[in-house]
Amino acid sequence: MIARILSAFAFLGLAGLAHAGPAVDAAAKQATNWHAIIMFLIFVSLTLFITKWAASRTKTTADFYTAGGGITGFQNGLAIAGDYMSAATLLGLTAMAYSQGYDAYIYMLAFFAGWPIILFLMAERLRNLGRFTFSDITSYRLDQGTVRTMAAISSLVVVVFYLIAQMVGAGQLIKLLFGLDYNIAIFIVGILMMIYVAFGGMVATTWVQIIKACLLLAGGTLTLLLAYTQFGFSFTELLTKAEAVHKLGARLMAPGSLLADPITAISLGLGLMFGTAGLPHILMRFFTVGNAKEARKSVLYASGIVGYFFNVIFLMGLCAVLIVGQNPEFFEGGVVGGKLIGGGNMVAMHLAKAVGGNMLLGFLAAVAFATILAVVAGLALAGAAAISHDIYARVIRKGQATEKEEVRVSRFAVIGLGLLAIVLGIAFEKMNIAFMVGLAFGVAAAANFPVLILSMYWKGLTTRGALWGGYGGCISAVLFVLFSKSVWVDVLGNKAALFPYTQPALFAMPIAFILAYIMSKSDSSPRAKAEIEAFEDQYVRAQTGFGASGASH
Amino acid sequence: MSSVMYQRMRVNPKFQELVQKRGRFAWTLAAIVLILFYGFFMFVAFNPALLGQKIAEGSMWPIGYTVEMVLFVFFWLLTLVYVRRANGEFDDLTAEMIKEAQKLGEGK
Numbered sequence: 186m187i188a189r190i191l192s193a194f195a196f197l198g199l200a201g202l203a204h205a206g207p208a209v210d211a212a213a214k215q216a217t218n219w220h221a222i223i224m225f226l227i228f229v230s231l232t233l234f235i236t237k238w239a240a241s242r243t244k245t246t247a248d249f250y251t252a253g254g255g256i257t258g259f260q261n262g263l264a265i266a267g268d269y270m271s272a273a274t275l276l277g278l279t280a281m282a283y284s285q286g287y288d289a290y291i292y293m294l295a296f297f298a299g300w301p302i303i304l305f306l307m308a309e310r311l312r313n314l315g316r317f318t319f320s321d322i323t324s325y326r327l328d329q330g331t332v333r334t335m336a337a338i339s340s341l342v343v344v345v346f347y348l349i350a351q352m353v354g355a356g357q358l359i360k361l362l363f364g365l366d367y368n369i370a371i372f373i374v375g376i377l378m379m380i381y382v383a384f385g386g387m388v389a390t391t392w393v394q395i396i397k398a399c400l401l402l403a404g405g406t407l408t409l410l411l412a413y414t415q416f417g418f419s420f421t422e423l424l425t426k427a428e429a430v431h432k433l434g435a436r437l438m439a440p441g442s443l444l445a446d447p448i449t450a451i452s453l454g455l456g457l458m459f460g461t462a463g464l465p466h467i468l469m470r471f472f473t474v475g476n477a478k479e480a481r482k483s484v485l486y487a488s489g490i491v492g493y494f495f496n497v498i499f500l501m502g503l504c505a506v507l508i509v510g511q512n513p514e515f516f517e518g519g520v521v522g523g524k525l526i527g528g529g530n531m532v533a534m535h536l537a538k539a540v541g542g543n544m545l546l547g548f549l550a551a552v553a554f555a556t557i558l559a560v561v562a563g564l565a566l567a568g569a570a571a572i573s574h575d576i577y578a579r580v581i582r583k584g585q586a587t588e589k590e591e592v593r594v595s596r597f598a599v600i601g602l603g604l605l606a607i608v609l610g611i612a613f614e615k616m617n618i619a620f621m622v623g624l625a626f627g628v629a630a631a632a633n634f635p636v637l638i639l640s641m642y643w644k645g646l647t648t649r650g651a652l653w654g655g656y657g658g659c660i661s662a663v664l665f666v667l668f669s670k671s672v673w674v675d676v677l678g679n680k681a682a683l684f685p686y687t688q689p690a691l692f693a694m695p696i697a698f699i700l701a702y703i704m705s706k707s708d709s710s711p712r713a714k715a716e717i718e719a720f721e722d723q724y725v726r727a728q729t730g731f732g733a734s735g736a737s738h
Numbered sequence: 739m740s741s742v743m744y745q746r747m748r749v750n751p752k753f754q755e756l757v758q759k760r761g762r763f764a765w766t767l768a769a770i771v772l773i774l775f776y777g778f779f780m781f782v783a784f785n786p787a788l789l790g791q792k793i794a795e796g797s798m799w800p801i802g803y804t805v806e807m808v809l810f811v812f813f814w815l816l817t818l819v820y821v822r823r824a825n826g827e828f829d830d831l832t833a834e835m836i837k838e839a840q841k842l843g844e845g846k
Contacts, residue, residue: 439790
């Protein structure tokens with residue numbers, strides 16, 4: 186039955202893609218890119234085939250949320266890297282390196298430095314205490330109903346904002362790369378995501394991530410190698426030439442305007458580092474491996490891949506300064522230094538075209554599309570788990586729901602989130618969504634991370650403290666972003682921002698920690714006493730992994 | 739059942755040894771990363787010009803880029819060091835402890 190529905194969807198999806206191309210008007214979009222479409226169709230067919238296989242192995246809740254814990258450390262490392270390297274990483278950071286130079290590299294280190302911290306302080310306790318979602322850990326010895334609800338709400342806030350950012354980016358990107366209509370692109374992404382996750386659960390989502398991570402690494406590396414040969418693989422030659430032509434000149438490789446103000450720089454560093462440690466779809470990946478050993482290996486591989494790839498795309502951006510930036514073919518009207526065709530985010534694509542022709546351009550475009558699909562699939566699964574595992578099974582049904590019921594609810598939740606993503610993706614098309622990823626990281630850093638780390642490390646955390654800390658961090662992060670320039674001025678059109686900084690983490694994180702501390706310390710209820718006593722057993726399990734859920738197959 | 743096991747492990751001196759050794763190791767590595775990372779960000783925030791200078795007269799390698807590239811590699815090597823020790827020494831100690839706690843159960 187499932188197989189038949191899948192085949193039908195696959196056929197519809199492919200047929201829709203194939204016919205959508207020629208019908209769109211070419212004025213606002215690139216010409217239909219057949220190389221890219223064919224390569225993307227190969228990717229989609231392969232992943233749908235995997236989904237069909239995964240669907241036959243997805244029966245229990247453990248299969249659905251965590252692939253039965255049967256993913257190896259290396260596979261999971263690739264999948265985590267896949268989750269973490271979105272299309273925004275490939276396109277946005279290359280573009281940033283191209284236009285701002287060194288600032289992009291500073292961002293990359295901030296994106297990277299969270300990983301060692303996650304490994305040293307969190308990975309093994311996460312794996313030893315959690316089962317399906319990180320709320321399993323925060324509510325381990327605290328009140329199930331209220332603490333889980335809080336953790337699920339802040340997870341969903343992160344997931345929805347991140348999803349909107351990805352969907353809008355996807356629509357605009359696909360319009361440019363494939364010459365497809367924005368709305369069609371949004372529907373394709375939304376529907377494929379629903380198929381992967383609803384039928385194939387974590388097994389399919391993981392394999393989509395793994396394939397995509399390999400394609401992304403291959404595409405990026407190949408483009409860089411081809412580009413770098415033009416400079417004889419000499420960094421000195423590349424930099425000498427790039428500084429000679431770039432508008433920043435000798436300041437190309439110095440910190441620039443983006444981090445001019447110290448508070449913004451530190452707040453950004455905090456937000457990216459600890460936001461990573463609070464992203465629900467990343468945290469969920471720690472439960473897909475069999476034990477803490479594999480969880481540690483996952484981070485080792487993931488951070489190696491992410492670090493390598495950041496260095497690749499930074500160099501890609503620098504190569505593009507000369508190869509793209511000096512070539513009239515890539516500028517509107519052929520004016521070098523004018524507006525890039527397709528906008529700033531097209532730097533990586535133009536570079537691929539310049540060094541590898543239409544084949545490489547098509548390949549990289551297909552990879553970018555695949556990247557978006559994989560990231561939204563991971564997000565949708567994390568969101569669905571918050572709804573079905575945390576809210577439905579644990580809070581509403583108080584653990585009395587059968588596996589079958591829970592899996593069914595999670596499938597409906599995926600469909601619901603998919604439809605929501607499509608609707609919001611279309612609604613936000615014309616809006617400036619630059620703030621949304623920042624908001625997602627802000628809430629992750631200020632609401633998810635503090636409560637999670639305290640619940641694992643601080644004996645004294647009580648239900649009251651967790652609730653105040655979690656809601657306090659979540660609400661303050663949202664308000665700081667709302668009142669900052671990126672929303673208050675750029676989106677809502679007010680004259681001046683109420684909150685002077687664009688990055689909320691430096692302010693919202695202390696609010697969460699302080700509230701959690703004060704409200705726990707002043708909590709003298711009998712429940713709080715029992716919760717503090719329960720820490721001892723939790724502590725032994727966190728340290729040894731004894732009693733942790735193992736691999737089911 | 740679990741609670742009894744946890745109690746037995748908690749009183750095992752090996753548990754204290756594991757917790758102390760691994761805790762100290764993890765926090766030391768984390769402190770190194772945090773100090774280097776935020777130390778570097780202090781330079782970004784308060785002395786950006788320095789990071790833009792070349793490492794030596796006549797070289798094209800800027801200080802900031804070079805330092806940061808070293809940090810990328812160094813942070814990753816720290817994760818390698820941690821994973822090797824935790825997956826070897828610390829996990830062996832954990833396995834021993836669990837075995838001892840289970841034996842204690844059989845003896846009674």
